[in-house]
Amino acid sequence: MNSFVKKIKTFFTKTDIFLWILTIAAVIYSLLLINSMQRSGDYNYMQSQVIAVVVGYVIAVFLTVFDYDKLLQLWWLFAIIGFSLLILVFFIGINVTGTDDTAWIRLPGGFSFQPSELVKIIFILTFTKHLVVLKNNDKLYSLLGFISLGIHVCIPILLVHLQGDDGTALVFAFMFIIMTFASGVQLRYFLIMLLLLCTAIPIFWNYVMNDEHKNRILALFDIDGNAMTNYGWQQYQGKVSIASGGMEGYGLNNGPRVATNIVPEQENDFIFTVAGEELGFIGCMLLLAILLLIMIKILLTCRKSADDSGKYICIGVFSMIASQTIINIAMVLGFMPVIGITLPFFSSGGTSILTVLISIGLVQSVYYHKDKLESSSIRLNKKYKISIKSY
Numbered sequence: 001m002n003s004f005v006k007k008i009k010t011f012f013t014k015t016d017i018f019l020w021i022l023t024i025a026a027v028i029y030s031l032l033l034i035n036s037m038q039r040s041g042d043y044n045y046m047q048s049q050v051i052a053v054v055v056g057y058v059i060a061v062f063l064t065v066f067d068y069d070k071l072l073q074l075w076w077l078f079a080i081i082g083f084s085l086l087i088l089v090f091f092i093g094i095n096v097t098g099t100d101d102t103a104w105i106r107l108p109g110g111f112s113f114q115p116s117e118l119v120k121i122i123f124i125l126t127f128t129k130h131l132v133v134l135k136n137n138d139k140l141y142s143l144l145g146f147i148s149l150g151i152h153v154c155i156p157i158l159l160v161h162l163q164g165d166d167g168t169a170l171v172f173a174f175m176f177i178i179m180t181f182a183s184g185v186q187l188r189y190f191l192i193m194l195l196l197l198c199t200a201i202p203i204f205w206n207y208v209m210n211d212e213h214k215n216r217i218l219a220l221f222d223i224d225g226n227a228m229t230n231y232g233w234q235q236y237q238g239k240v241s242i243a244s245g246g247m248e249g250y251g252l253n254n255g256p257r258v259a260t261n262i263v264p265e266q267e268n269d270f271i272f273t274v275a276g277e278e279l280g281f282i283g284c285m286l287l288l289a290i291l292l293l294i295m296i297k298i299l300l301t302c303r304k305s306a307d308d309s310g311k312y313i314c315i316g317v318f319s320m321i322a323s324q325t326i327i328n329i330a331m332v333l334g335f336m337p338v339i340g341i342t343l344p345f346f347s348s349g350g351t352s353i354l355t356v357l358i359s360i361g362l363v364q365s366v367y368y369h370k371d372k373l374e375s376s377s378i379r380l381n382k383k384y385k386i387s388i389k390s391y
Contacts, residue, residue, distance in 0.1 A: 015064055016367045019297045023360055026290050026345035027053055027353070033274045034348050036252045040261035045348045048111060052350035056357030063361030064368050071362075072309055075129040082122035085115035086159040093163065103163040116160045116168045117351040121358050123156055123172065124316035131183050131312050146189045149180055166213070167327070167339035174323035175316060182315045183308075216337035234270065235334045237263045242276030242284070242332075249280030267348040269340055272332045287346065291325050294345075301367045310366035317359040320344075 031053075034045050063071075071078075085105075093102040094112065104112040130152055134140040153176035157169045181190065205214070212231075219232030241257045250256070255277040258266065263273050275283045295318055302314035321344045328343040330336040342352040 011061075011065065014368045015364050016297060016301060019294065019301070019360065019364065019367075022290060022294045022297065023345065023357070026294065029287065029290065030271070030346040030348075030353075032252060033271055033278075033346065034267060036255070036278060037258050037261075037267050037271075037274050039253065040259055040266070045267050048350045049348050049353065052354045053357070056354045059354075060357045060361030060364065063358065064364040066365060067369055067372075068313060068362060068365040069307075069309060069369075071125060071365075072129045072132070075126045078122045079126050082115075082119045082126075083155070083159075086119060086156065086163075089115055089163055103160065103165040103168075111350065114349075114351040116156070116163070116165055117355040119156055119160075120168075120171065120175070120320055120355055121362070123153075123175065124313060124320070124359070124362070127152060127176070127179060128309055128312040128316060131179065132309050135183070135308060140183060141186055143189070146180070146185055149176070149185075150193075152176075165340065167341040170327065170339065171320065171323050171341065174327075175319045178319035178323070179312060179315050183312060213337075216339075220334060220337060231338075232334075234264050234338055235332070238266075238270050238273040238332050239334060241266075241273040245277040245280040245283070247281050249276070249278045249283055252278050254278060269328065269338070269342060269347060270332055271343055271347045272329060275346075288329075291321070291344065295322055295325075298363050301363050301370075304370045305366050306370050306372050310370070313362050314366055317363050320359060321356065 031046065031049065034049055038045055089103060089105060092105060094104050094106050095102045103116055104114050107113050127149070130149060131140065134145045134148070139145040153172055157172050160166075160172070161169045177190070181187075215231045219230070219235070222232065237257075241255070241263055244250075244257060245255070255274070257263065258274055258277055263270050266274055272284065272287070275287050279286070298314050298318045298321070302311050302318070305311040305314060324341050324344050327336060327339070327341045328347075331338055331341060342349055344356045345353065347353075
């Protein structure tokens with residue numbers, strides 16, 4: 001019993017308690033919003049969300065005490081699992097209500113699973129390993145090294161694009177940019193990539209994007225027409241809901257527009273509109289403050305990391321949460337087209353919250369083992385002194 005209590009005490013002593021508190025605050029806030037909007041329909045979103053939260057925290061705690069370097073040694077296994085899951089979607093993938101892409105796999109018990117969410121975690125691990133190998137071999141700053149990193153990220157981007165999930169593909173692209181830039185890759189490579197992408201815009205518009213993609217973009221500039229009747233309807237109603245909340249909102253379970261479910265997907269991609277209508281400007285700012293503090297804590301853990309591997313993992317998690325937050329809020333407010341990106345911690349969806357909590361477990365693992373190099377150095381010094389004394 002004393003041993004168990006000691007382990008618990010050690011766990012909380014060596015982990016970032018404030019980061020745990022912030023994630024718990026985000027989850028509780030999320031459950032309050034999801035519970036409030038449930039009155040607009042018959043489906044029980046809370047059940048799957050609570051189950052995913054519990055499982056997510058269990059995995060996060062396990063990953064915290066597990067050395068992240070040992071996970072990176074299994075990069076090849078994770079790569080096989082991730083690639084297999086994405087390929088499996090093409091054979092048994094399903095389309096869930098409210099989406100236009102086939103990116104889910106049906107699980108027993110009526111639950112569904114989105115492999116591309118889990119692949120984000122796998123990408124962070126495999127890409128971190130890739131960066132470390134290139135750096136250790138003095139190839140990280142070479143053109144060939146940058147090209148190899150580009151090929152690495154193109155694999156998940158291409159596969160999720162073929163599934164119709166361009167929102168997740170965009171998140172992978174942002175994760176690639178932020179992780180490579182933070183690792184020290186020269187700016188000139190990014191400028192060349194930007195130039196190539198700008199040159200390719202007409203090709204993407206005419207040969208890659210379908211009519212729905214184009215209409216979602218055009219809806220941003222057609223407030224009196226398309227935005228009111230078709231592709232811009234969701235964003236327009238979302239902004240009306242947020243504006244109707246004023247400074248303090250109607251209060252939880254009291255928002256009239258939430259009750260009528262006038263904003264499609266308000267439990268998922270548009271959960272921010274629920275916060276705006278029922279908790280007002282104050283509720284929106286609180287939500288954003290929690291997410292901002294979580295991201296800051298992740299960056300602080302990055303600075304305390306014992307090695308490059310830990311730093312790259314933290315940057316990967318930061319880039320995932322930051323890119324999804326920015327894209328989701330911009331999407332809801334009408335600055336970007338609707339591309340199906342969840343708001344980290346807050347949107348309903350078991351796979352989404354599970355992925356975010358697992359990523360927090362990776363960050364906590366980096367924090368938990370931040371002193372391992374110092375410990376290794378002490379052991380080596382002791383061994384060296386013993387060998388000298390024996391001699």
